[in-house]
Amino acid sequence: MLHFFVRRVLLGVLVLIGLSVLTFIITRVAPGDPAALWVGPRASVAQIERATVTLGLNRPLPVQYAIYMDDLAHGNLGLSIETHRPVSSEIASYLPASLELVVSGIVIAILLGLPLGVLAAMRPGGVFDAVARLLAVLSVSVPTFWLAFLLQIVFFKDLGLLPLAGRVSNLVIALDPITRITGFMTVDSLLQGNWVAFFSALRHLVLPAVTIAAYPFGLIVRMVRASLLDVIALDHVRLLRALGQKRYTIAFRYALKNALPPTLTVIALTFAYSLTGTFLVESVFNWPGLGNYTAQAVITNNYPAVMGVTIVIGVIYVVLNLVVDLVIAGIDPRVRYV
Amino acid sequence: MALLSMRGVHVVVDTAEGPRTLVRLSELELAEGEMLGLVGETGSGKTLTGLAVTRVFPTPSIRLQGGSIELGGRDLAGLGERELLAVRGREVGVVFQDPNASLNPVFPVGRPLMDLLGLHRSLRGQAAVAEAVRLFQRVELPDAAALLSRYPHELSGGQRQRVMIAMAIAAGPKLLVADEPTTALDVTVQAELLRLLDDLRREAGMSVLFITHNLGVVAHMVERVAIMYAGDVVETGPTRAVLKEPRHPYTRLLLEAVPRQGQGRLKAIAGTAVPRSEIAQGCAFASRCPFAQDRCRAIEPALEGPGVHRAACLRQEEVLHV
Ligand SMILES: Nc1ncnc2c1ncn2[C@@H]1O[C@H](COP(=O)(O)OP(=O)(O)OP(=O)(O)O)[C@@H](O)[C@H]1O
Numbered sequence: 001m002l003h004f005f006v007r008r009v010l011l012g013v014l015v016l017i018g019l020s021v022l023t024f025i026i027t028r029v030a031p032g033d034p035a036a037l038w039v040g041p042r043a044s045v046a047q048i049e050r051a052t053v054t055l056g057l058n059r060p061l062p063v064q065y066a067i068y069m070d071d072l073a074h075g076n077l078g079l080s081i082e083t084h085r086p087v088s089s090e091i092a093s094y095l096p097a098s099l100e101l102v103v104s105g106i107v108i109a110i111l112l113g114l115p116l117g118v119l120a121a122m123r124p125g126g127v128f129d130a131v132a133r134l135l136a137v138l139s140v141s142v143p144t145f146w147l148a149f150l151l152q153i154v155f156f157k158d159l160g161l162l163p164l165a166g167r168v169s170n171l172v173i174a175l176d177p178i179t180r181i182t183g184f185m186t187v188d189s190l191l192q193g194n195w196v197a198f199f200s201a202l203r204h205l206v207l208p209a210v211t212i213a214a215y216p217f218g219l220i221v222r223m224v225r226a227s228l229l230d231v232i233a234l235d236h237v238r239l240l241r242a243l244g245q246k247r248y249t250i251a252f253r254y255a256l257k258n259a260l261p262p263t264l265t266v267i268a269l270t271f272a273y274s275l276t277g278t279f280l281v282e283s284v285f286n287w288p289g290l291g292n293y294t295a296q297a298v299i300t301n302n303y304p305a306v307m308g309v310t311i312v313i314g315v316i317y318v319v320l321n322l323v324v325d326l327v328i329a330g331i332d333p334r335v336r337y338v
Numbered sequence: 339m340a341l342l343s344m345r346g347v348h349v350v351v352d353t354a355e356g357p358r359t360l361v362r363l364s365e366l367e368l369a370e371g372e373m374l375g376l377v378g379e380t381g382s383g384k385t386l387t388g389l390a391v392t393r394v395f396p397t398p399s400i401r402l403q404g405g406s407i408e409l410g411g412r413d414l415a416g417l418g419e420r421e422l423l424a425v426r427g428r429e430v431g432v433v434f435q436d437p438n439a440s441l442n443p444v445f446p447v448g449r450p451l452m453d454l455l456g457l458h459r460s461l462r463g464q465a466a467v468a469e470a471v472r473l474f475q476r477v478e479l480p481d482a483a484a485l486l487s488r489y490p491h492e493l494s495g496g497q498r499q500r501v502m503i504a505m506a507i508a509a510g511p512k513l514l515v516a517d518e519p520t521t522a523l524d525v526t527v528q529a530e531l532l533r534l535l536d537d538l539r540r541e542a543g544m545s546v547l548f549i550t551h552n553l554g555v556v557a558h559m560v561e562r563v564a565i566m567y568a569g570d571v572v573e574t575g576p577t578r579a580v581l582k583e584p585r586h587p588y589t590r591l592l593l594e595a596v597p598r599q600g601q602g603r604l605k606a607i608a609g610t611a612v613p614r615s616e617i618a619q620g621c622a623f624a625s626r627c628p629f630a631q632d633r634c635r636a637i638e639p640a641l642e643g644p645g646v647h648r649a650a651c652l653r654q655e656e657v658l659h660v
């Protein structure tokens with residue numbers, strides 16, 4: 001078990017090193033002079049040259065990389081070219097908003113997708129199966145912005161049930177402000193017992209989270225359905241049926257556990273995917289998250305910010321995969337001995 | 339009185355060209371407390387015949403098309419899925435052929451057993467554990483209490499087979515369908531398992547349908563045998579009589595194929611088993627039968643003979659006296 005764990009950690013570290021090399025090279029060969037950006041549009045040639053030296057951009061590439069890695073090891077992601085502030089603290093201020101969105105989205109996708117996938121597989125060709133397949137296709141193929149607008153039109157404009165955009169209402173900001181603890185507004189307001197703020201944050205979260213949930217939901221439904229169908233044909237499932245075990249017990253208590261490992265892998269993958277793809281959702285719902293920040297950084301060629309975001313998401317991805325591997329090892333005793 | 343009586347059982351598989359017959363059983367009976375050996379080559383339809391009782395087939399495309407399956411006087415063939423749920427496990431227990439694939443690898447072996455005890459006998463918590471331990475001991479598993487929390491891959495093939503038997507008898511069924519429970523195992527383990535099944539049968543007054551493709555396995559332990567070919571019983575009777583004086587040419591050939599001491603390998607029967615669906619009329623065995631005549635290809639022989647020893651062969655008297 002320990003052996004298994006150590007191997008997975010080493011593999012994760014290797015992935016991160018590869019990622020750092022890749023992002024480093026891409027940002028250095030991309031067009032645009034970072035030094036010129038650093039000093040601004042009306043700077044003189046001499047100013048630009050000075051900036052090139054302060055930023056270390058005149059050093060050989062391997063040396064630049066070594067410095068970059070040394071900084072990275074100390075949690076230093078460099079200074080933003082735009083604001084000249086540490087990228088790490090900027091990411092720290094934007095990341096929680098995006099994480100809150102993506103975590104809620106994935107949780108919604110799991111809560112709806114898992115049972116629906118199981119019900120679909122229990123009776124292929126049945127009602128649940130038809131509904132599941134239709135929803136799965138729709139949810140992965142519907143354009144994000146279109147879904148976002150549709151939800152806004154229905155739930156804000158027509159029904160008036162949910163707010164249009166933002167993270168909390170202005171009233172809350174004025175009268176019951178949330179002190180930042182984790183950066184997750186729902187969590188922070190709960191921790192402070194600030195119920196008014198909590199419900200406001202929750203109501204603001206629903207539409208963007210549902211928008212985010214659509215794609216992973218479709219993937220999870222299909223994945224669960226497909227792997228469960230495979231499992232249901234196996235002897236050990238048939239034996240339980242032949243011995244009179246109930247269909248729901250067999251599906252949810254037994255077969256689902258066999259079908260879970262491939263599904264968990266897909267969930268980890270879509271988590272990272274959703275985190276990098278929040279930009280559209282964040283702009284439609286005016287959500288101050290990492291997506292907006294990253295898009296801005298890419299447009300202005302703010303390479304330390306782009307690299308910082310990439311590394312942070314890479315770390316999240318690697319950690320998540322490690323967790324999934326450990327959970328799978330917990331599920332399947334045979335994996336632990338591999 | 340017969341506990342199980344199957345008549346005209348017809349099992350088909352749905353294909354693109356319509357339903358194809360896999361089993362068409364003339365008759366098969368099993369008395370209370372009796373062990374019947376169901377013997378035949380691979381593909382002869384033994385498994386599907388056994389599974390027809392619970393109607394849990396290997397794939398959804400296989401289904402029971404017709405016939406009657408009376409268990410204790412009630413026709414199971416007429417029951418719906420919901421009513422069958424109360425028959426499965428409680429009145430009929432089954433043991434599958436492959437012990438490696440028949441236990442869920444991600445659950446401790448005691449878990450499905452205890453869940454079945456909860457379902458069929460309302461035993462939960464400590465009571466379920468105690469009964470599971472008792473059942474494990476009954477099937478002669480060593481260190482029963484500790485074994486409950488072991489995973490299938492930590493057990494030997496023979497032990498897994500015993501776990502399956504424990505699950506099958508958990509609710510005290512009147513009938514046990516044991517589908518080749520010994521073929522995946524080595525000879526001494528086979529003998530032990532067969533003895534265990536015989537003990538359980540005698541002790542609980544349970545009937546056992548013992549499926550195997552090895553005549554040698556059933557020769558000593560089983561009172562009565564039924565020989566299957568192409569989805570039907572071709573000969574049935576007391577084991578001694580069938581083995582000593584076979585009335586069907588197929589049984590004769592099977593007997594010659596049984597490995598004897600010092601002889602080593604199994605002698606194969608010439609030709610391959612013919613699927614039921616390819617037989618238009620006449621005797622199903624005609625294409626491989628050394629006794630076949632023209633009339634064999636025209637008339638379908640029925641199961642008949644003097645007394646309890648019967649065969650489906652037009653020339654059985656001649657076969658008997660060769
Ligand atoms: N899923 C399936 N689809 C189509 N035909 C099948 C299927 N399963 C079994 N059959 C056919 O049904 C017939 C009877 O199969 P069955 O499994 O009952 O034979 P068996 O006597 O148990 O053989 P074995 O000794 O190999 O277990 C065979 O001809 C087989 O090819």
Ligand code: SF4
Pocket residue numbers: 586587588621622623624625627628629630631634639650651652653654
């Ligand atoms: S009926 Fe004819 S073909 Fe069939 S087994 Fe008897 S002799 Fe052979």
Ligand SMILES: [Mg+2]
Pocket residue numbers: 384385386435517518
């Ligand atoms: Mg079989």
